[in-house]
Amino acid sequence: MTAAANPFNTVPGAEEIRVLIADDHVTVREGLAAIIGRQPDMQVIAEAANGREALEMWQANLPDIVLLDLRMPIMDGVAALNAIRGLDSAARVIVLTTFDTDNDIALAIKGGAKGYLLKDAQRSELLDCIRRVHAGETCIPPALLAKLITSLGTAALSGRELDVLTRVAHGDSNKEIALRLYVSEATVKSHLRSIFGKLKVISRTEAISVATQRGLIRS
Structure with missing residues (x-):
């Protein structure tokens, strides 16, 4: 058996x-x-x-x-x-x-x-x-x-870029973000260009959507 x-x-x-x-x-x-x-x-x-x-x-x-x-x-x-x-x-x-x-x-x-x-x-x-x-x-x-x-194939966002993106998700303007983070508006725009490039997006709305989907920011 x-x-x-x-x-x-x-x-x-x-x-x-x-x-x-x-x-x-x-x-x-x-x-x-x-x-x-x-x-x-x-x-x-x-x-x-x-x-x-x-x-x-x-x-x-x-x-x-x-x-x-x-x-x-x-x-x-x-x-x-x-x-x-x-x-x-x-x-x-x-x-x-x-x-x-x-x-x-x-x-x-x-x-x-x-x-x-x-x-x-x-x-x-x-x-x-x-x-x-x-x-x-x-x-x-x-x-x-x-x-x-x-x-792993996507360039990581820096801490400051995440700060900027989080404020964007809250609806802040570039001027408001600059005031909150104690930087110039030019610096904010520079961070946004880098964020758009790393996330491969062309708008603030698309950046928020992609970042939320990837868990970089919380909706």
């Missing part, structure tokens, strides 16, 4: 993958905990409702995998990711979020995330990602990887 196939690709007697879930929505945490808890090769060892708790729970439990939301109170996901990776460069973190802008993806990957999934991913995708990252692989869906490549 042949042995039954192992659908989870686990080794009999192997230790379970210990997972920390960090998300500020309790229903999301409970749903993830239920899905993960039903897997014979995984267990949820801790939950966190914000970035600071995620860091504290990571230090206290040293999980194999962290499922980390990006937008959380007190300390956001990117800050928590950087803090965790600062303590252990081998920490395996998967970002699980609703945000798919290329800037968000780039910040997470540059911060050391080994996986990036959207919350509408299929359950099988999530579980496969956890197992792959635990095995030392990187897990980024092709569509999100394409956005990341687009981001």
Whole structure:
């Protein structure tokens, strides 16, 4: 009689993958905990409702995998990711979020995330990602990887250019921006020319639209 196939690709007697879930929505945490808890090769060892708790729970439990939301109170996901990776460069973190802008993806990957999934991913995708990252692989869906490549191929806006673009998004005129940032109108115009060139746009409205889509500014 042949042995039954192992659908989870686990080794009999192997230790379970210990997972920390960090998300500020309790229903999301409970749903993830239920899905993960039903897997014979995984267990949820801790939950966190914000970035600071995620860091504290990571230090206290040293999980194999962290499922980390990006937008959380007190300390956001990117800050928590950087803090965790600062303590252990081998920490395996998967970002699980609703945000798919290329800037968000780039910040997470540059911060050391080994996986990036959207919350509408299929359950099988999530579980496969956890197992792959635990095995030392990187897990980024092709569509999100394409956005990341687009981001890396675009010249980054400077801090001052982001300041100017944010004021543009608030509807400020060049004169108002100059007054707020303590620079000349000529300097503002120079920054706008650079912004338009980097974003490959020709108008303020288009610049705001592209920057919002890429997560450079918040709508």
